[in-house]
Amino acid sequence: MPSDSALRIVWIYPDLLSTYGDQGNVLILEQRARKRGIPVETVYVRSADPVPDSGDIYLIGGGEDRPQILAAERLRRDGGLARAIDRGASLLAVCAGYQIMGSVFGGEEGQPVAGIGLLDIQSSRGPARAVGELAAEVDTGLGGHMLTGFENHMGVTRLGPGVRPLSRTVVGTGNGDGTEGCHAGKIVGTYLHGPALARNPWLADVFLGWTVGRLAPIEDAWYDRLRDERLKAVLPR
Numbered sequence: 001m002p003s004d005s006a007l008r009i010v011w012i013y014p015d016l017l018s019t020y021g022d023q024g025n026v027l028i029l030e031q032r033a034r035k036r037g038i039p040v041e042t043v044y045v046r047s048a049d050p051v052p053d054s055g056d057i058y059l060i061g062g063g064e065d066r067p068q069i070l071a072a073e074r075l076r077r078d079g080g081l082a083r084a085i086d087r088g089a090s091l092l093a094v095c096a097g098y099q100i101m102g103s104v105f106g107g108e109e110g111q112p113v114a115g116i117g118l119l120d121i122q123s124s125r126g127p128a129r130a131v132g133e134l135a136a137e138v139d140t141g142l143g144g145h146m147l148t149g150f151e152n153h154m155g156v157t158r159l160g161p162g163v164r165p166l167s168r169t170v171v172g173t174g175n176g177d178g179t180e181g182c183h184a185g186k187i188v189g190t191y192l193h194g195p196a197l198a199r200n201p202w203l204a205d206v207f208l209g210w211t212v213g214r215l216a217p218i219e220d221a222w223y224d225r226l227r228d229e230r231l232k233a234v235l236p237r
């Protein structure tokens with residue numbers, strides 16, 4: 001990123017997929033960038049508007065089944081997100097947003113609905129709703145941290161050979177096969193709300209690092225307190 005330009009964050013479809021506080025992921029990225037003196041510009045793209053392809057970091061959140069189907073149709077027709085990823089932008093996709101990035105996901109009656117195919121995953125409706133705290137060990141390629149968050153979904157997700165699991169589940173359901181989330185290139189998908197980046201500031205820094213390179217360390221005391229409290233509440237002693 002040239003030093004005179006701002007980091008461009010794009011939040012996709014606040015009017016359709018923002019029901020679980022996932023917009024907090026934007027606030028965490030903004031705060032962690034600004035604390036390091038990195039200027040930030042955030043664009044909120046409503047679903048009637050085109051998704052710009054000039055962003056650096058894209059984020060999309062969770063939501064109900066019908067808005068999820070609408071969001072998938074509009075994103076596919078729009079094409080801006082796919083162009084941005086081709087250009088080297090990164091993407092954090094949460095829950096409904098995560099499922100949309102695959103080739104297919106389950107609609108409100110369990111019917112298969114086409115995704116936009118940015119991740120080699122397939123989702124469908126699972127046997128029971130997965131609700132509650134989740135803890136999982138993250139892929140060492142992304143730092144080997146402990147992932148913490150809250151899940152609330154019906155979907156289960158099968159990972160294809162084009163992606164790697166984001167983590168191995170210790171507590172909770174995640175993808176439904178002992179893994180949680182996935183990653184490929186600069187795309188990370190996860191079922192976790194919380195919001196995910198407030199619970200996992202190391203992941204916010206993975207995204208910032210992909211855009212700006214080396215990052216100065218910053219004070220993490222409040223994040224650490226939140227993580228410790230949540231992890232102690234769920235991890236077996």
Ligand code: GLN
Pocket residue numbers: 020061062063064065068094095096097152153154155156
């Ligand atoms: N509708 C999807 C499911 O139930 C996504 C839910 C969510 O985003 N929390 O699996």
